[in-house]
Amino acid sequence: MAGAPLTFPRFRSRMPWWGRDLQTLRNYILKKEPSLTDYPAERLEFPMTDGDRLVASLHRPHREREGVQGQRSLVILIHGLTGSEDSAYIRTSARHLLEQGYPVLRLNLRGAGPSQGLCRSRYHAGRSEDLRQLLGQMDGRLAGSGLLLVGYSLGGNLMLKYLGEAGRRAMALPLLPEIRVPTLIIHARNDPWIPFASYRDVDWAANPRLLPLFARGGGHVGFHGRGSPVPWHDRCMAVFFARYAA
Numbered sequence: 001m002a003g004a005p006l007t008f009p010r011f012r013s014r015m016p017w018w019g020r021d022l023q024t025l026r027n028y029i030l031k032k033e034p035s036l037t038d039y040p041a042e043r044l045e046f047p048m049t050d051g052d053r054l055v056a057s058l059h060r061p062h063r064e065r066e067g068v069q070g071q072r073s074l075v076i077l078i079h080g081l082t083g084s085e086d087s088a089y090i091r092t093s094a095r096h097l098l099e100q101g102y103p104v105l106r107l108n109l110r111g112a113g114p115s116q117g118l119c120r121s122r123y124h125a126g127r128s129e130d131l132r133q134l135l136g137q138m139d140g141r142l143a144g145s146g147l148l149l150v151g152y153s154l155g156g157n158l159m160l161k162y163l164g165e166a167g168r169r170a171m172a173l174p175l176l177p178e179i180r181v182p183t184l185i186i187h188a189r190n191d192p193w194i195p196f197a198s199y200r201d202v203d204w205a206a207n208p209r210l211l212p213l214f215a216r217g218g219g220h221v222g223f224h225g226r227g228s229p230v231p232w233h234d235r236c237m238a239v240f241f242a243r244y245a246a
Contacts, residue, residue, distance in 0.1 A: 006211070006239055006240065006243060007239070008213060008235075008236045008239055009225075009227070009232065009235055009236065009239075011215040011216070011217060011218055011223060011225050011232045012217075012225055012226045012227075013217050013218075013224065013225060013226070014224055014225055014226040014227075017222070017224045019190075019217075019219075020188070020190040020191065020192045020217065020218075020219040020220075020222075021192060021219065022219070023188070023190075023217065023218055023219030023220075023222030023223070023224060024192055024193070024219035024220040024221070024222050025219075026222060026224050027088035027089065032088070033086065033088045033091050034088070034091045034092050034094075034095045035095075036059060036091060036094060036095060036098075039059040039060070039061070039062075039094075039095070039098050040059070041057040041058065041059055041106075042057070042058040042059075043055065043056075043057060043058075043114075044056045044057075044058055044105070045118070046133070046134045046137050047137075048110070048130060048133055049133065050120075050121075051120070052110055052111075052115075052118060052119040052120060052121060053115065053118040053119065054107065054108060054109065054110060054115050054118075054119075054130065054134060055085075055108045055113065055114040055115040055118065056085065056105050056106060056107045056108060057085050057105070057106045058103070058104075058105050058142075059094060059098055059103065059104045059105075059106070060098075060103045061098045061099075061100075061101045061102060061103060062098075063101060071103065071145050072100075072101050072102045072103065072145060072245060073102065073145050073146035073147060073148045073241075073245045074102070074103045074104070074105060074138075074142055074143060074145065074146070074147055074148065075097050075102045075103070075104050075105070075148045075149075075150060075241070076104075076105045076107055076147065076148070076149050076150065077090050077093055077094060077104060077105065077106050077107060077150050077152075078107050078109065078131070078149065078150065078151040078152065078155030078156075078158060078159055079107070079108070079109065079112065079152060079155050080151075080152045080153030080154045080155050080156070080221065081153060081154040083112065083152070083153075083155070084108050084112045084113030084114075085106035085107065085108050085113050085114075086113060087152075089152060089221050089231070090106055090152070091106075092230075092231060092234065093150065093231075093234050093237070094106055096230050096234045096235075096238065097234075097237075097238070097241075100238050100241075102148070102241070102245075105142070107134070109123035109127075109130065109155070109158075110122060110123040110127065110130055111123055123154075123158075124154075125154045125157045125158055125161075125172075126158070126161060126168075127158060128158055128159075128161040128162035128165060131158060131159065131162045132162060132165075135147065146245065148241055148245055149163075150237065152221050153193075153194070153220065153221055156172075156185075157172045158172075159172075160172035160173075160175065160176065160179070160183070160185075161175055163175075163178075163179045163180075163181060163183065164176055164177070164178035164179040165178070173198065173202065176202060176207060176210060177203075177206055177207050179207060179209055179210060180209060181209060182209050182211070182240075182243075182244045183209060183210050183211065184211045184213060184236070184237070184240040185210060185211065185212050185213065186213045186214075186215070186223075186233050186236060186237075187199060187212075187213075187214050187215075188214070188215050188216075188217060188218030188219055188220070188222070188223070189214055189215065189216050189217075190216065190217055190218070190219065191218070191219060191220045192219060192220055193220045194220065196214070199212070199214070211240070213236060215232070218232065218233075221233075
């Protein structure tokens, strides 16, 4: 990845969300989902070859809806296990990215959220063919300025597997050397659900397109840090996209 090294903000937990468990559970404790009502959604459906259909919500930033030229790449947000387009972390990222000027697609994987009634089968961590089919249906209206993918937890594994696809594996880690696009990987060393040990044996230097960003804290899809109400991973994501989304 060319250019000067990227500078990311340092993660430091903010009170009272200390420790990996409170970082992870914070969104569930507060039950507070960011509003997207000022960014009206367009409902889209993507048919799969077996007849199932994925449902997604497309939001456009204000300046794009007002006809400003030079739109940014479409960001596709892919939720994790038991999640959907309405998961708090998805809605939080969507709002932050929309405020940064990016159009956003909140995707429901097979059988999740509003896709549930349109699917006979369910998503899983290795079902990268669904993502491949969805991206194959992106036309100029959606992908004319490029695509940016964001995956969380299971959705992150699915995304990485798609990027480094090498044949019928569910784990993304063996495919990391095959990834050919700039990829930011964020993980907390204290993640209570996905042990950090699985990342220690990866030869990160072998693929310069991979940029690992491992925080000492943050829990699982937490990263509620000092200095901003915006989660730390969303702020880092914006820094990364500003470099590579041109």
